[in-house]
Amino acid sequence: MQNTITKQRVGLNSLKKFASGNSIVLVVLAMIFVATLAEGTQFLSLQNFMNILRNHSVIGIIALGMSFVIISGNIDLSVGAQMVAVAAITVSFVNSTGNVVVGIIIAILSGCLMSTATGIIVTKGRVPSFIVTLGMQYIYRSLSMFFMSGGGFYLDKTKAPFYTQISNYNLFGKIPMSVIYYALMFVLFWFISRYTRLGRHIYAVGSNEKATRLSGINTDRIKILAFTLLGLAISVAAVVESSRMGSINSTSSGNAYELNAIAMTVIGGISMEGGKGRISGALYGMLILGIINNMITLLGVNVYLINAFKGLIIIGAVLLQRKDREL
Amino acid sequence: MENCSLQMKDIVKSYNGVTVLKSVSLNVRQGEIHALLGENGAGKTTLMNILGGVVQKDSGEISLFGKPAKITTPAESQALGVAFIHQELNVVNDLMVYENLFLGRELYKKTGVLDAKRMCEETEKVFKKMNVFIDPRKMMSDLETSYKQVVEIAKALLMDARLIIMDEPTTSLTQKEIDNVFKVIRGLTKEHGVTVIFISHKLGEVVDFCDSYTVLRNGENVSSGSIMQENGEKISQTDIAKMMVGRDVLNQQVYVEHEIGEPLLEVKDMTVGTCVKCVSFHLKEGEILGITGLLGDGKDEMVRALFGDLPHTGTVLKNGKPLKVKHPSKAKCQGIGYLPPNRKENAIIKDLSVQDNITITALEKCRRGVALSKKKERTVAQEFVEKLRIKADNIQNRITSLSGGNQQKAVLSKWLNAKPDIMIMSNPTQGVDVGAKNEIYAEIMKLAKQKIGVIVTSGEAQEIIKLCDRVLVMYHGELRGELRRDQLTEENIMILSTGGSLN
Structure with a gap:
């Protein structure tokens, strides 16, 4: 009798061990399984999957950058507004010159510059990033509305026909380019997190800033660079978004992107305490949010309930990870 | 009973x-x-x-x-x-x-x-x-x-x-x-x-x-x-x-004769806020210099300033050349290492593995092209784990899985890995058991033999007496006196650190 109990325990333990650290993957698999059970859905079709990815690639790219900032022990609430500002600068430049390549370079420079400025204020001014980026959010949003007179900028398709193709072209007719950009950014950010000195230092700063500083590492520089990387992600997101929409709007674009990006990272197991979590988590987080949105539509559930499910998943995912850590 | x-x-x-x-x-x-x-x-x-x-x-x-x-x-x-x-x-x-x-x-x-x-x-x-x-x-x-x-x-x-x-x-x-x-x-x-x-x-x-x-x-x-x-x-x-x-460790001879070389570091009129007032001293190659005193003596602030962790005034010369360190990262580049007190707060990066904690000070040595090589990192960390006999089940586990003494050895490894010419250690055996203590002392002796200048700050007179070639005693931010190895007794240290003077 006792033997069987211990045997069961051992079995349960090894299952728990496998689940530990991988519970997020299990959640994704479970969700896909449930989705396919629903009768008559096209959930498993490639088309549908590409839709999920395409619809979430912009926020997903921002979430990659957000991961670095959160791992370094900070937060950025201004990403949505900043994306609109970067896109506005880019679109107006492309409209007036027709030069797409320089436009993209300008997008990246301006995005990185804005985030670097945030990082400098946070580190040198010793102001919590929550406060700085809350302020930045208002500033970017307000300036965008001022320069766009509360409306939006539309892409001049005659001057720069190529710009719309950036996001709307489908590779082999099947894979949307925005998914390719997400994949490229993912590889870049994953590489930085695992295989560079900067990546390691970002984790160290988030885990114990004092000890990292006393290891002879310029911690301010590391935190600023984490913001700069987020700036790069925002710039790419701005180009992809404005190209896909053919416009950018000062009031309706980029709303709640910061919260969705934070949700993706948190669902993916990146701890708000800093120092913990993997970049792959941001990918799982994006998949989970994407699949929920998609399932709810496919299953014909009332769309007003989407956010309730999202909320449940966010809390559930974090609870699950607490369990993982305790094991 | x-x-x-x-x-x-x-x-x-x-x-x-x-x-x-x-x-x-x-x-x-x-x-x-x-x-x-x-x-x-x-x-x-x-x-x-x-x-x-x-x-x-x-x-x-x-x-x-x-x-x-x-x-x-x-x-x-x-x-x-x-x-x-x-x-x-x-x-x-x-x-x-x-x-x-x-x-x-x-x-x-x-x-x-x-x-x-x-x-x-x-x-x-x-x-x-x-x-x-x-x-x-x-x-x-x-x-x-x-x-x-x-x-x-x-x-x-x-x-x-x-x-x-x-x-x-x-x-x-x-x-x-x-x-x-x-x-x-x-x-x-x-x-x-x-x-x-x-x-x-x-x-x-x-x-x-x-x-x-x-x-x-x-x-x-x-x-x-x-x-x-x-x-x-x-x-x-x-x-x-x-x-x-299970063996006699306390009376084990720790100090080993070693050669003391050319002057390495010269500090003139260093002032740190109100904690350290106009302190001057020097350090030679291969010398173990102790700094001791009671609470509020300013020794820890002084070495932190030396490592660029606190702003200070005064001149610091290394090998005769002026040295300006405004940040610990500059100090590391100049060949200065610092083992801080209060390990948990100042030295342990708790979410990183034992291996990552050891290699963090010198990741540039573990690169292949632009990428970090996990293999090289493992080799470096493994080398220190063996050399310092760090008891770890798996060096990929978090550093917090180690016992206090082994954590301290890992922190020491981190600095040995950076190969400094000057090694500053504050309370190097804080919260460490007797056995590991002696191993750390032996490591300090080895550093001195390799011509590295070592500064040890400690409030424990016995530790200072065991280790040091020369000792500075501080009192309220001032240098109260200097003791050669042959003058080192608990009594002398106590007299100076309470503000008295010898003879």
Whole structure:
């Protein structure tokens, strides 16, 4: 009798061990399984999957950058507004010159510059990033509305026909380019997190800033660079978004992107305490949010309930990870 | 047995099939200070956790104050009059003293409003019992560390604790503060019959303050008895250390003759805020320079300034060339390493693995092209794990999985890996057991042999005497005197560090 109990325990333990650290993957698999059970859905079709990815690639790219900032022990609430500002600068430049390549370079420079400025204020001014980026959010949003007179900028398709193709072209007719950009950014950010000195230092700063500083590492520089990387992600997101929409709007674009990006990272197991979590988590987080949105539509559930499910998943995912850590 | 506060008999405990306590017994008489001794991993903490109800014993008996006791939760243990004071202070600095004492057990008036007056009175009563005088309305953050420790003890008394367990309470205290705390404890045991179990690595304290001892090694009883032996003499630290480690370590010769070379570092008129005033000194290649003093002497601020962690004025010359270090990262580039005090707070990067903690100071050495090579990192870390005999199951595990002594060795490895010419170490053996202590001393000797200039700051005179070629004694931010190795005695150090002068 006792033997069987211990045997069961051992079995349960090894299952728990496998689940530990991988519970997020299990959640994704479970969700896909449930989705396919629903009768008559096209959930498993490639088309549908590409839709999920395409619809979430912009926020997903921002979430990659957000991961670095959160791992370094900070937060950025201004990403949505900043994306609109970067896109506005880019679109107006492309409209007036027709030069797409320089436009993209300008997008990246301006995005990185804005985030670097945030990082400098946070580190040198010793102001919590929550406060700085809350302020930045208002500033970017307000300036965008001022320069766009509360409306939006539309892409001049005659001057720069190529710009719309950036996001709307489908590779082999099947894979949307925005998914390719997400994949490229993912590889870049994953590489930085695992295989560079900067990546390691970002984790160290988030885990114990004092000890990292006393290891002879310029911690301010590391935190600023984490913001700069987020700036790069925002710039790419701005180009992809404005190209896909053919416009950018000062009031309706980029709303709640910061919260969705934070949700993706948190669902993916990146701890708000800093120092913990993997970049792959941001990918799982994006998949989970994407699949929920998609399932709810496919299953014909009332769309007003989407956010309730999202909320449940966010809390559930974090609870699950607490369990993982305790094991 | 009569007059026994606590009897633990044949306690067995194992975790995941590994037996950590093999039939351990502990007898503590009422009103005594009983030292529970052993190296890290000997089972002291587990035994006390069983008593505190934090973990469950597998078998064995416990009786408290003459009655068999069943302890399964911390609350039960507390109800039986056992209080556990942990190594880290559990005080809230932003609250007042009395608020800390009554945290979670606040007294209310009939109207449901907090009764601050009564709480203050009760606090004063407890302090009076302890013969200390602290204003109950003082902010906790304004208290010296030793008084914070005293507040912790007061908290225990307020809960009517009759048996207080103190787990290394003195690691962060200076000698004067330790004396303070022990004066209070002694009064309690004598006048109020409170019993204290004292866990410490500082054998000097044990001999000076405790009445009896129990030594554990590898989860077994090695020996127990009175500190005052039958022949009327106190048991020696050497004997206790022998029992703890199983060999004589305390008298092991640490100092090795080594050659002292050319001047390496020259500090002139260094001033750091109000902590360090116009200090000048020099350091030679292969020299071990000790800096010591009492609390508030400024030694730690001075070495932090040297490492670029605090702003300072004055000139620093290295190899005759002026050196400007405004940030620890600059100091590292200039070949200066710094092992900070308070490992947990300043040195351990808790979410990183043992390996990542060791390689973090010199990741550029572990690169292939632009990418970090995990293989090279593993080789580097493995080399130090073997060289310093760091006991780690797996170097990919978090550094927090190591015991204190091994964590300290890993932190030291991190700096050895950066290959500095000048190595500054503050309290290099803080919270480290006797065995690991000697290994760290041996490592310091090796550094000196490699012509590295070593600066050791420590409040422990014995440590300084064992290690150093030359010692600077500081007093209130000023250099009070310099002692050559042949002048090094505890007496001389004490005279200088209390502001006196020799001859």
